[in-house]
Amino acid sequence: MRNIKLIIEYDGTNYAGWQVQPNGVSIQETMETALGALLKGPVRLHSSGRTDAGVHARGMVATFSTDSMVPLRAFSDGLNSLLPPDIAVASSEEVPLEFHPRFDARGKHYRYSLYRGGRRSPLARLCAWHVRGELDLAAMREAAKLMVGEHDFASFRTAGCAAKTTVRRIDAVDVGEEGGFLRVDVRGSGFLRNMVRMMVGTLVEVGRGRRTPEAVALLLSHPGSSSAGPTAPPHGLCLEEVYY
Structure with missing residues (x-):
């Protein structure tokens, strides 16, 4: 199993915030949909926190677990090809399995x-x-x-x-x-x-x-x-x- 860390940049104007919610499209939902298409199965993202509707990010951190062996570049360049213009992955890297973007943040x-x-x-x-x-x-x-x-x-x-x-x-x-x-x-x-x-x-x-x-x-x-x-x-x- 691999733990993949993403740095995500987004314009939050058209979204109901980061977290998945029933009252509108969220950044997390959009990201998970793109990841699911890339990896051919459901993916759950864990983030460093939440942002409200309309708030932007240049450095949101999120991780997900996968047993796929696709190269790291697929989680940046490949994923960006599936995302809308107002969301992009700035970088991707493999981190230890115990790393958590929220609980390990300083x-x-x-x-x-x-x-x-x-x-x-x-x-x-x-x-x-x-x-x-x-x-x-x-x-x-x-x-x-x-x-x-x-x-x-x-x-x-x-x-x-x-x-x-x-x-x-x-x-x-x-x-x-x-x-x-x-x-x-x-x-x-x-x-x-x-x-x-x-x-x-x-x-x-x-x-x-x-x-x-x-x-x-x-x-x-x-x-x-x-x-x-x-x-x-x-x-x-x-x-x-x-x-x-």
Whole structure:
């Protein structure tokens, strides 16, 4: 038996998220269908996590078991020939049977993109949140630094989050400018449901002067005492990399 690890890139615009579900076509379902056609039988993918509807990925990690001896190239080039244009396998490799993409992960890197132009951009509309008006970047960076470290992020999750603990370790939150875009790069050991999007929504409120960095510190020191900012739209979020 072989354990094959895939790095998958996808545009999540037209999908109901990563996980197979009854209310729409998912990335996982599309991948498993293509793998089944390639290997002439059902295949089950195990991923490093889930992404919601509309969220993108450059580095989703997934594995599957097979007794097929087809060359590794078939799981990248061959599989890509069966996948739609908005999903692709960036790389494939054989890993030890005990490797698990979720339980062995040490951390993840998400990037959230905000478009800063005064007018809407047709080219940016599917991959960035269009935020008009001035933003106080110094205040946003000050608030971002307060999010780094181990904190109780209970105020930064949406309903339906089934996590047993809301304590998470955040290694970095960087707010950077790139052309007409603002990039928020978040690296950490793990994340609650919609946590990154709520972090970004809170930072935007700080940038607009509707919330102070001190108010963000209060959210972390007294979780549940008040609510975080709005959940940023899903299309600005991309899973960049999973660390092992």
